[in-house]
Amino acid sequence: MRPPPSRPRLRIRFTVIRELLASQASGGQVLMFAAAAAMFAANSVLSEQYFHLLHIELGPMSLLHWINDGLMAVFFLLVGCEIKREFLDGEMATWPRRILPGVAAAAGMAVPALVFLGFNLDLPGNHHGWAIPTATDIAFALGVMALLGNRVPASLKLLLTAIAVIDDLGAIVVIAAVYTEGVDLAALAAAAGLCGLLALLNWKRVQALWPYLLLGAALWAAVHASGIHATLAGVITALALPIKASRGTPEDQESPLIRVEHALAPIVAFAIVPIFGFANAGVDVRDLSLAAALDPLVLGIAVGLLIGKQLGIFGAIMALVKLNIVDMPAHASTRQIWGLSLLCGIGFTMSLFIAALAFGTGSAQEEAAKLGIIAGSLASALIGMAVLRR
Missing domain, CATH: 1.10.287 (Helix Hairpins)
Incomplete structure (x- = not known):
């Protein structure tokens, strides 16, 4: 008997998602190594060479600008492909499926922004950085989840991906409108x-x-x-790429958008994002004072990522479940939802990108913002792992 069309469609769809999750999770682990290498280089005898390399002029821009404006346009091309596929033919193809990750992502952006502004209320010069703690680094977060193996149900990995995709969409809108x-x-x-x-x-x-x-x-x-900002060209190009609805045949995966997404996923995960992380995560903390660590800009970002993200996302998900608007993700406990909310506080890649836009590359405020991003992201990762391991 011939199986109904929905079954092969789901099989192909989840094959695509699993491939992307696998590449992003493994790429997240490479990103962790790149970030650690950047911190080592910035705080060792290699510090001068590290910072000099980033500011070598290559034509009209420095190497750092080529990475942030050029390579990241390819990153945003992939992000745009993921957003379009998820909304047209993926896990968010219908409104009921968009409610949980949509509300969680919105709350996970609003609460950290309010936390940041609370710390910097009397410092209007810092207000431009309100969007820095609103971001979630999907590769880094999935990389941490991958370290936990089967302790994390597949439903949570898909929910994290959906939240991060909507989060990226919000970040794109903020970059276009604010920066x-x-x-x-x-x-x-x-x-x-x-x-x-x-x-x-x-x-x-x-x-x-x-x-x-x-x-x-x-x-x-x-x-x-x-x-x-030129990276928005990547998003616009992605949105123009055609995609066919999956009907269960291999040819349905040969639409331009799917081909681009499959080709770029490993390149972005294993090359572009780690290069960006290495170029932007290096902060010299050898002369860091207690006063600098407790700067409102640093605290606003770190606390926004660690506390604001988990309050917004965990609170939104549990409210929707308690009100019977949505069901709890399959095989997931309340504790695991809390752990997922913590991992969403890993802002790294997108937060570093927004910090450069908000305060200018190389400025003192950007360096302080980097410190807050690294502290908040590291704390979110470690505490999130501890919660999910139990």
């Missing part, structure tokens, strides 16, 4: 025209990848020249 200053109208008009061409390719259902990638590269240059 964009002077705009070059001519370059912006060129970018708008390129967006129109990408939309036309999508409308015509063009299956070849090269026109999208060529226009995406031109869009990156135009967006960079316009004053809007």
Whole structure:
């Protein structure tokens, strides 16, 4: 008897998700090593060489800017693909499935921002960094979960992924709306025209990848020249890529978006994100004083990630469950939901990225923000692991 279409569709869908979870989890462990290597380099005899390397000029930008503006555009291309796939043909394809991760992600962004502003209420110069503790690093968090093996049910890994995807979507909106200053109208008009061409390719259902990638590269240059952060070009390109709904045949996975996502996932997980982590996580703490560690900017970010994230996410999930709006994730206990909420406080990659936008690369405020990010993310990871191990 021929099986119903829904079964192979689910099999293919979960195969895609498992592949991405595996690459992100393993990549998260590589990211941990890269972050540790950066801290070692910044606080050893290699410190001068480490910081000098990052500021070598390569054409119009330094190496650090090429990493943050160029390589991270590829990272955002993958993020955009994941968001579109999840919302159109994944675990968030229907509104009932979006309620739990959507409300949890929204609360997990709002509460840390309020915690940060509470610590920095009398320091208006720091207010621009309110979005730093709102981020969740999906690769780092899944990497920590992978270390716990089968102590964590699959439903929690999928929920963490869904929350992080929506969190990334919120971060993209914040970057576009908040961290964009002077705009070059001519370059912006060129970018708008390129967006129109990408939309036309999508409308015509063009299956070849090269026109999208060529226009995406031109869009990156135009967006960079316009004053809007160039990484948003990656998201726009991803949203233009066509995707077919899975019907159970291998050909259904050959849509441009799925091909790009599968090709980029290992590159981003094992190369781009670790390179970004190594370039941005190095903070020289050899002369760190107690006063610097207790700076409101540092505390606002660290406490926002450690306390704000778990209060927002855990509180939102348990409220939805108690009100019978959603069911508890399969095979998950209240304690495990708490552990997941703690791991969502690992902000690392996106938090470091937002800190550079908020305060400027190399500024004293950015260095303080890095310290808060590392402290809050490390504490969230260690306490989250301790909770989930039991």
